[in-house]
Amino acid sequence: MSSVALVAAGRLLHFELGVACEIFGNPPVEAGGEWYDVRLCGPGPVRVGPFTVEPDVGLEWLAGADTVIVPACADVGEPPLPEVVEAVRAAYAAGARVASLCTGAFVLGAAGLLDGRRATTHWAHAAELAERYPAAVVDCDVLYTDNGSVLTSAGKAAAVDLCLHLVQVDHGAAVANSVARRLVMAPHRAGGQAQFVATPVQASGDHRLSGLLDWALARLDQPLTVSDLARRANTSPRHLGRRFRSVLGQTPLQWLLVQRVRRAQELLEGTDESVEAVAVATGMGTATTLRRQFKRVVGVPPDTYRRSFRTAEPAL
Numbered sequence: 001m002s003s004v005a006l007v008a009a010g011r012l013l014h015f016e017l018g019v020a021c022e023i024f025g026n027p028p029v030e031a032g033g034e035w036y037d038v039r040l041c042g043p044g045p046v047r048v049g050p051f052t053v054e055p056d057v058g059l060e061w062l063a064g065a066d067t068v069i070v071p072a073c074a075d076v077g078e079p080p081l082p083e084v085v086e087a088v089r090a091a092y093a094a095g096a097r098v099a100s101l102c103t104g105a106f107v108l109g110a111a112g113l114l115d116g117r118r119a120t121t122h123w124a125h126a127a128e129l130a131e132r133y134p135a136a137v138v139d140c141d142v143l144y145t146d147n148g149s150v151l152t153s154a155g156k157a158a159a160v161d162l163c164l165h166l167v168q169v170d171h172g173a174a175v176a177n178s179v180a181r182r183l184v185m186a187p188h189r190a191g192g193q194a195q196f197v198a199t200p201v202q203a204s205g206d207h208r209l210s211g212l213l214d215w216a217l218a219r220l221d222q223p224l225t226v227s228d229l230a231r232r233a234n235t236s237p238r239h240l241g242r243r244f245r246s247v248l249g250q251t252p253l254q255w256l257l258v259q260r261v262r263r264a265q266e267l268l269e270g271t272d273e274s275v276e277a278v279a280v281a282t283g284m285g286t287a288t289t290l291r292r293q294f295k296r297v298v299g300v301p302p303d304t305y306r307r308s309f310r311t312a313e314p315a316l
Helices: 013-024 060-066 082-093 102-110 123-132 159-169 173-182 209-219 226-233 237-248 253-271 275-279 288-298 302-310
Strands: 001-007 036-041 046-048 051-053 067-070 097-100 142-147 150-153
Touching: 001 097, 001 288, 013 036, 036 060, 046 173, 051 159, 060 082, 067 082, 067 102, 067 142, 082 102, 097 159, 102 123, 102 142, 102 150, 142 159, 150 159, 159 173, 209 226, 209 237, 209 253, 226 237, 226 253, 237 253, 253 275, 253 288, 253 302, 275 288, 275 302, 288 302
Parallel strands: 001 036, 001 067, 067 097, 097 150
Antiparallel strands: 046 051, 142 150
């Protein structure tokens, strides 16, 4: 039986700790009795959101664990407890697989486990993680990273994705999908998928630009150009570009691309249209163009993205 140590020390966020307890602590029938020996490890009672939790064992248990899970820290401004950092470092040195959920990555960074490795955390804290641990290769655009013995996830839902990924690595896709069905969620999202895609932004009082966005969104299947948008806004392409950068922080072409990809996501999730048909419906023209641009924005190809919604239907 594989052992999993959940680190409970400092101030933690309850969602990520709860996710790890739920996934690793409840074996599905499909596991056939082979599951995880899960222990909550810490130096004493710990504050987890609005609750106080009593660990099962001390931090010394980490050194003998197969997998160590470091849940999200409540405040990244608080330095990780030295005894936690040392226990995580010792567990890794002893051969444990170490994974962080959301801001738990700051503990891994303090332990030196992110040096030279690709890592992620919640996008809101990615810049700080990179600044504090410059030897880490921080990628704020992915759901999770897997370096084999060191793994990191982005926030909340991505923590679920990483835990399911670990179950899939250990027990296979069928068992991981069974756990996902119990959680009433899609079975698996690839780690390279983007944390988020920017939503259409209202134009902060610039009513002419707001109307232009609505006009363009209704015509995403057409080969719109910057000149088309400028003509509709009754301005020059250069002036329109300045207005887009001022209001939306991106160029007209960048905005159009993101909106086309968002429309493609909706069609891939909710319809059986072929990738070729989705390309035409979103103004991408060809399946080749759609695949290239979709992977550039989302991080995974459209076929992979669709499979994450179609591999297995969540049980109700």
